[in-house]
Amino acid sequence: MAIVILHxxxxxxxxxxxxxxxDPKDSFVSISNPRKMDNRPVTFIDKxxxxIMFPWNQIFFIEVMESEEEKRDTLNIWRE
Known part of the structure; x- marks a missing residue:
C-alpha cells in the first residue's frame, strides 16, 4: 500500500x-482514507x-511517498 498526496x-x-x-489506461484514480495534509477531514467529502475516486482530468499530479519499508532499507547517511 502506498501513501500518496493527490493534487x-x-x-x-x-x-x-x-x-x-x-495504470495510465484507467479513467479514474482511487484513494482510501482521504484526509487533508494535517490529517483533518476533507470538507467536500463525507466523513x-x-x-474516493477522482477522474484523471481533475488531477494535477500525484506524489508517491516513501513507505516505511523503503525507509528502513535506505542507508542513512546522516546519523545522530
Whole structure:
C-alpha cells in the first residue's frame, strides 16, 4: 500500500492510500482514507467515505511517498 498526496485541480492536496499505482489506461484514480495534509477531514467529502475516486482530468499530479519499508532499507547517511 502506498501513501500518496493527490493534487486535485482548484482544491487543497489530499493525502490517502492506494493499493496499487494507477495504470495510465484507467479513467479514474482511487484513494482510501482521504484526509487533508494535517490529517483533518476533507470538507467536500463525507466523513464516512473510505474510498474516493477522482477522474484523471481533475488531477494535477500525484506524489508517491516513501513507505516505511523503503525507509528502513535506505542507508542513512546522516546519523545522530
Amino acid at each position: 486535485v485541480l482548484n482544491q487543497d492536496a489530499i493525502v490517502g492510500e492506494m493499493e496499487k499505482l494507477p 464516512r467515505a473510505r474510498v
